[in-house]
Structures are given as C-alpha cells and as structure tokens.
Amino acid sequence: MPPAKRKATHQLTKQHNRDLVLKTIFENETISRAEIARITKLTRTTVSDVVAGLLSGGLVKEVGFGSSIGGKPSILLSLEADSRYLIGLNLAQNKFIGAVVNLRGQIKETAEIPVPDGDGQQALKSVYEILDKLVKTNWKPLVGIGVGAPGLINTRQGIVVNAVNLNWQDLPLARLLHERYDLPVSVLNDSQATAIGEFVYGDHNSDGNLIVVNVRHGIGAGILINGRIFQGDGGGAGEIGHVLAQEDGLLCRCGRRGCLETIASAQAVLQRAQSLSSVSEFPTLDAIETRFLANDPIARKTVLEAGHSLGRSLGSLVGALNIRKIVLAGDMTCFGQPWLDSVQQAMTRAALGRMAQETELEIGKLDYAACILGASAHLLLDGYSLLFGSEN
Numbered sequence: 001m002p003p004a005k006r007k008a009t010h011q012l013t014k015q016h017n018r019d020l021v022l023k024t025i026f027e028n029e030t031i032s033r034a035e036i037a038r039i040t041k042l043t044r045t046t047v048s049d050v051v052a053g054l055l056s057g058g059l060v061k062e063v064g065f066g067s068s069i070g071g072k073p074s075i076l077l078s079l080e081a082d083s084r085y086l087i088g089l090n091l092a093q094n095k096f097i098g099a100v101v102n103l104r105g106q107i108k109e110t111a112e113i114p115v116p117d118g119d120g121q122q123a124l125k126s127v128y129e130i131l132d133k134l135v136k137t138n139w140k141p142l143v144g145i146g147v148g149a150p151g152l153i154n155t156r157q158g159i160v161v162n163a164v165n166l167n168w169q170d171l172p173l174a175r176l177l178h179e180r181y182d183l184p185v186s187v188l189n190d191s192q193a194t195a196i197g198e199f200v201y202g203d204h205n206s207d208g209n210l211i212v213v214n215v216r217h218g219i220g221a222g223i224l225i226n227g228r229i230f231q232g233d234g235g236g237a238g239e240i241g242h243v244l245a246q247e248d249g250l251l252c253r254c255g256r257r258g259c260l261e262t263i264a265s266a267q268a269v270l271q272r273a274q275s276l277s278s279v280s281e282f283p284t285l286d287a288i289e290t291r292f293l294a295n296d297p298i299a300r301k302t303v304l305e306a307g308h309s310l311g312r313s314l315g316s317l318v319g320a321l322n323i324r325k326i327v328l329a330g331d332m333t334c335f336g337q338p339w340l341d342s343v344q345q346a347m348t349r350a351a352l353g354r355m356a357q358e359t360e361l362e363i364g365k366l367d368y369a370a371c372i373l374g375a376s377a378h379l380l381l382d383g384y385s386l387l388f389g390s391e392n
C-alpha cells in the first residue's frame with residue numbers, strides 16, 4: 001500500500017473507532033472503558049486511547065466508580081451533554097419554532113416567529129431571523145443546524161423540492177444556511193424529523209424499526225429501519241397523506257381528489273365539522289376538542305370517522321412493512337384515547353389479523369419538539385465528525 005493511502009486508511013480506522021466508542025457512550029448513561037471494549041469488540045488499549053482524546057476534547061467526563069466483580073472498581077464515563085450544542089428548526093407548525101439543544105436533547109433556548117402567508121422570500125427571511133437570534137445566544141460551541149421542513153425534500157442535496165404552504169420550489173436551503181452561518185446543515189421532511197426525534201428521545205424501546213405518523217394540517221409518516229430513516233428512492237417515503245383514500249372525494253391541496261389528507265387530517269376534521277354545523281360553532285380545532293370532551297355528537301362523529309380513515313390506511317403500512325411499533329404524533333393526538341381506539345380498530349380490520357395484533361400503536365410523547373430534536377439528532381446519525389470541528 002502506498003504511504004499516502006496507508007495514512008488515509010489509518011485516519012479512517014481512527015475515525016471509525018472513535019465513532020464506535022462515542023456511540024456506545026451516547027447509548028449509556030454511564031459506562032466503563034472495559035464495558036465499552038466488550039460492546040465494541042475493540043481492544044482495551046484502543047478504547048483507552050480513544051477515550052483519552054474524548055476526555056481532552058471535553059466531550060466525555062469521568063463521573064465516579066462502578067462496582068466490578070473481583071478486580072478493582074472501574075472508572076465510569078459519561079457524555080458531557082453540554083460540551084456542544086445543535087440548533088433544530090421546525091418549519092411545519094403554524095409558526096416557525098427553533099431551539100438550541102444539547103447533546104442529550106435538552107432544549108436550552110427557543111425562538112419562534114409567525115409564518116408569513118405564502119410568500120417564499122419572506123418565509124426564508126423568517127428562517128434567517130430565527131437563526132440569527134439562536135446563534136447569538138450563549139450556548140457555545142454550536143456545531144450544526146438541522147431543519148425539519150414540510151413538503152418534498154432532497155436531503156442529500158439539502159434542497160426543498162416543493163413546499164406548497166411556504167411557496168418554496170427547488171430552494172437550496174442547506175447551501176443558503178451554510179453560507180450564512182458557516183455550520184453543517186441538514187434538511188429533512190418534518191415527518192421524518194419527527195420520527196427520528198421520537199426514535200432517539202421518545203423512549204419507545206424499539207429495536208431499530210419504527211413508524212411515526214404525523215397527523216396535523218397534512219399527514220406524513222417517517223419510517224425508521226435499523227435505526228436509519230428510510231427515505232425511498234425519491235425522498236418521499238412515508239408520504240401517505242396524498243394516497244387515494246376515497247374515490248371521487250374532496251379536492252386536495254395537491255390538486256387531486258380523495259387523498260387521505262382530505263378525510264383524516266386536522267384540517268379535514270375542522271372542515272367537516274363546519275360543514276355539518278357552522279363555522280361559528282367550530283371556528284378552530286381547539287373548539288372541536290372542547291366539544292369533543294363534552295361529548296358533542298358532531299365533534300365525536302367527525303373525529304372518530306377521521307380516526308377510522310387513518311386506521312384503514314395504516315393497515316396498508318402494517319401489511320407492507322410489518323413494523324411492530326407505530327407512534328402517532330401531531331395535532332390530532334389532542335383527541336387522545338377515543339381517537340386512538342378508532343384508529344386501532346380500523347387498522348386491525350384492514351390488515352392481516354396476526355400482524356395487526358402484534359402492532360403496537362401509541363401516541364408520541366414529545367409533541368412539536370419531536371421535529372426539532374429529530375432534525376438536530378439527524379446531524380449525528382451518520383457519525384460524529386462534526387463534534388470535532390476542523391481537527392476532525
């Protein structure tokens with residue numbers, strides 16, 4: 001092997017070992033060097049070398065002694081959660097929300113701004129405004145910006161291909177933000193970001209596979225397979241909101257009729273309740289929630305029927321993927337257990353009995369923060385090099 005190539009290979013091995021050790025430390029509250037060696041199958045010497053580097057870089061700290069059988073007590077290591085910070089952005093709510101997050105997903109500071117209506121340039125300015133605010137806070141060093149944006153996203157190139165509500169087409173968002181803030185940037189679909197957030201921080205005990213269905217103004221799913229977000233060949237995996245759910249149904253914002261969104265989203269429930277009663281009776285989703293809790297028949301009917309339609313579509317996901325854990329997130333989760341039951345019933349009827357029975361369905365725990373946390377966690381999903389800045 002020529003020396004230059006040997007050097008490059010050596011560098012790669014070093015980086016790989018460091019990522020492996022760091023991943024093990026991330027996944028444990030505290031852990032000893034010996035335990036890391038056992039899990040990673042690296043030699044104790046290699047682990048000690050890597051850990052020495054992490055200690056001097058401030059990423060890891062020694063936190064006391066663990067018990068050990070026979071030998072001397074071992075020193076426990078723990079991630080220094082506040083040694084680096086990330087920014088996460090959620091652009092899919094009725095306002096833009098951003099936050100500075102530490103390495104354990106604790107939110108340190110948030111900023112928000114109303115979403116300008118349908119003006120693409122203004123929307124971009126608002127993103128700058130919110131980030132300008134967050135990069136000026138005292139949480140340093142910042143090592144990256146993760147964005148969860150609505151619509152179809154090309155994550156690899158960091159381009160928002162099409163976001164109807166924000167009026168963005170082929171917007172090179174990652175490049176623009178990188179040029180302005182000189183930080184690594186990741187852009188992904190908000191439902192995919194939400195899925196990563198629930199997977200990493202939602203405490204779902206999933207072995208690596210998870211579906212998170214985001215039911216809000218629109219509907220989208222994020223699919224994790226072996227701990228990685230599955231985006232499909234064109235980045236649109238999980239776009240179940242625009243799959244036909246009702247022949248000759250209502251007109252959808254995508255221009256076609258009868259999409260799942262037109263019968264199962266929060267927006268669909270609101271419109272349906274208004275059409276069965278009046279706008280003044282049901283001005284907002286909050287009003288429906290109040291009436292739903294008071295057993296109002298129109299509120300019950302619209303919400304539970306929407307749950308049924310969603311459940312029927314989830315049956316196809318169960319059949320296609322056989323992933324046993326499905327988490328529901330987004331505005332519609334405000335209707336709680338009765339809505340969840342209606343989704344579950346329809347899903348069970350729509351999929352093969354045994355597969356449906358083995359599928360656990362539950363409501364996510366993180367609310368809108370799931371998207372922010374997932375967008376920031378996505379920056380570290382493929383490795384930790386950005387935690388080491390220019391030294392790499």
Ligand SMILES: [Zn+2]
Binds near residue numbers: 255256259
């Ligand atoms: Zn549609």
